[in-house]
Amino acid sequence: MREQQNILQRADKPLMIMYLMLLTIGALTVFAVNYVPGSSSFFDLSLTHGRQMIWMFISVLLGLSMLTFNSNFFTKLSIPFYVIMIVLLLVTLVVAREINGARSWLQIGPVQFQPAEFAKTATALMLAKYISGLKISDRGVRYKFIASVIILLPMLIIVLQQDVGSALVYISLSLVLYREGFAVREVIVGLLFGVGFVCSLIFDVRILLWLFSGVTLVYVLLSSEKLWRKEGARAALFTVLIILFFSAFILAFYFVQLRLVLALGAVALLITAGLLIRSSKHIRVMPVLFMYTAITAFSVYGTAMVMNDILQPHQSQRVLTLFGLSDDPDANYNVTQSKMTIGSGGLAGKGYLQGTLTQLKHVPEQTTDFIFCTIGEELGFIGTALFILLYAAFILRLTFIAERQRSPFTRIYCYAATAIFFIQILINVGMTIGLVPVIGIPLPFISYGGSSVLAFSIIVFIVLRLDADRLLILR
């Protein structure tokens, strides 16, 4: 008893209060969404929000009991928990029935849950366990590769479950790698791929090809200026090879029959040019050239593959919708209804339980993915701004908690939690206000759903438990 009081006193109060505020807002909002004027009672636990409150109660109870665990329990748990979750994800992939196009729900008796929700926590713990065990100098390619695999393994399985939304959340964990001192080159490369992807949706690929080639060529020629001054002959040969490479590369897109020959030729030219200047200190353009080749090839071929093969048709439509490229009214429908509902709230909102569009069921998926609409409609800009600020404070508090740790394990875990909450709200709120494609993931603590409330609560309570022992070094 004394131990528990002690731990409660040591737990971070601001985070806990904000967590409880978010849960309360969640319960009130789920109630408002399903409110039927004159016939719903907030204390009727048989209704949707009632079930949600039972789940919240279970979550808090479980979280409080987790606070009694020893911190070391979590460091020790991380590897087996991760392995179990990977197995569970694989099992789900095989046995799950398809719901809304995804095979992500596992049914055990009467209980249905989404392993992907809990796999986030497992991955965060695993990442913390692995990186905290490294020396500060161990930031090379090998360590980065293993850290990436820890993140990408569950992500890949979830993509195979056709649950692209949940998989995207794992990308946010690269923020943790960034904070832990791994080079951000990959992130920048990733962003460049993203830019290439978006450009290829908007522009004709041939325009893109010439644009990318032109920019890169100018960069390479400017960079070889020193080489020209010091080693004229080598510079001339290098320039010829590079120009031949660009020609072959560009022609490969135009002559379909000769594509393979031209592509191989281009690669051969690039390698020859690379070998030629390998020993030169005066020019470092090869990584840029490889990047150019990869990004351009991806933009021209990869985009079509992503849009047609990886993403499901409705998801491709949503991507197109986001960039204003879709004229499919169905694809625009959800976003329009959502923006309309939020917009109709105005400055002060229509008042709690007064959301006419909510009550007239104009909002798609309004208890889960689009629950933010109800906040927007009933509480207006004042409500949404306060809500966004509360969430911002919650996430920033997590980063402050992370930074005050002596134990790298706790810091890394806290950053993983930060990243997960950040991307969840980024995608969820972003999609309801039309800034992000429609990707169905829940708004933590607010959206209806037992697994989601439980999983997010566990993330928070682990933070609270580890933080309570912030003076210890955990391994």
Add this chain to the structure above:
Amino acid sequence: MTGNAQFQNRAWVIRGLVIGVFALFLLQLLRLQVISSDYKELAKDRTVRKVTIYPDRGQIFDRNGKLIVLNKPIYNLMVIPSQVKEMDTAKFCALLGIDRDYFDTKMAAARRFSSLHASVFFPQIDGETYAGIEEYMYQFPGFFPEIRTVRGYPYASAAHVLGYVTEVDSADISRSDGYYKSGDYIGKSGVERSYENILRGKKGYRYMVVDAHNRLMGSLADGTMDEAAEAGKNVTLTIDIELQQFAEALMAGKKGAVVAIEPTTGEILCLVSSPTFDPNLLSGSNRSKNFGRLVMDEGRPLNNRALTGYYPPGSQFKAVMALLGLQSGTLTADQGYPCGGGYRMSGHTVGCHGHPAPANVVMGIQHSCNAYFCYVLRHYIDDQEGSTADNLALLKEQLASFGIGVRTGVDLPGEKPGNVPDPEDYNKIYGTNRWKSSNFITLGIGQDQMIVTPLQNANLMATIANSGYFIAPHIMKSVAGEDSLMQALNRRHQTSVNPVFFEPVIEGLSMVVKAGTARVARIDSIEVCGKTGTAENPHGKDHSQFSGFAPRNNPQIAVAVLVENSGFGATWAAPIASLVMEYYLTGTIAPSKQYLLERMLNANLLGNPIVPAPPVALPIEDPDILQRDTVVASR
């Protein structure tokens, strides 16, 4: 700690990213919720439906309070496919008199439209038929009736007066300043059109909220924004529907018009254009079946000859010519002119028939002497001060005060003004001022370029009956709360002829019936005044015309009758006018006139079968004389 410190600045990059994204969200929310009004408008668009409530159109009564236009409920059988359950389809089809094919096609079409919303399954079922189905309807969930009203005409008469109602067209919508919406109804002719604003009432609106499937979910703001509909006003017309039916029966089988006016009030007692049609033919769903046929009909039944028919007035004009002559001082009541079988000018002669020499105005009118009125015109034009052109202009101006050559201002749509030539017309034909009275001498006997509608003829007789004034003919007798309208309708128009000059003309018109060209128009015990006209028709047989009024003292009715291509005025027009007057004044036709009634009713001058007129309670003593069906065969 050193390792941590090395990358601590990256914590601020991450915080910056979080703050940046959240700031972006706040900006977007500010735009959606506060700055832009687009989403609020859209929300209103998608959630609020304005449901129109159509008021009942006003009913129409005749001058004796008989209901002549009413609103008849019809039923559109609607279906909401998602609510249709297992049912006895065979029984359902039998009740409606449809086959399985119709059922399947309509259900498929309804599903294609929407399974949640009502579509018309079977349109326009009349009240009696629906009453037979109604008790079984509970067996067929998903089907329900939608009541609409269409116009009904219990007397099946007065089509041209009443007009018809139909859906608005795009021109009506753009003219109406936003009142009419597609699918609304509007009066297209007759009283329905000229009193559209009174008859239609005011549409009401209910504001309803709808869900994402566009289903109505209840009132917006508890109905506080709703606007109630106002029913159209009932109106009473000046028409005597029985007289109208009687006159229509007399005109059956003939082309032409009958207009009767109460002289002291200008009220139109009946207005017939023949051939006519049953107004029920253009009501509701009947319209689409019949309208094309009526448009194509050679008899042009949709034309209102009473208001738009252009006919030379012929000898009827002599009465006016006499009045103008007397007023101008170029004629005195006891002036005689010679008539040796016509009026001779250098070149040609205006022929006349054999009759005693006209020693005065009364005799000139009584014997309808052509020569007499050629002299009257000549003196009117030549003997007054001013040029020929001036005096012709004066003639035109004076005729306008009788409502001739100008619209009378009747409150029915489409009236035409007729024609009185003016100096310009002759300048064009003969060259400027190179013409004189002899060039248009037949104007004096209602020919040349003189054109008068049957309505103007009737109005002229009303004016003579009133000894010098008329009230513009009108069809609206009373509407509650429209006093200023009624005042405008009853305004008195004074002619430019002094009342004292009317006496000899009225005497002449009386002598026409007593001992002149229209003895056939006599009514026992009632002194009838009138004048025949036999207008020369360049396209065929002359038009038979008669206009008159009765009784001479205290005139109650003025009538103009025109029967196209049927010969002398006395042959058809005068008997018909006389029968109309007698029926109106006495409520019956005297036994001595039954032979005339029979002949008029049965005459078919069109050479094609008479469209059977609706049953009319005719004042006939022996009903067997009416054997219309055999008329064609016997001719």
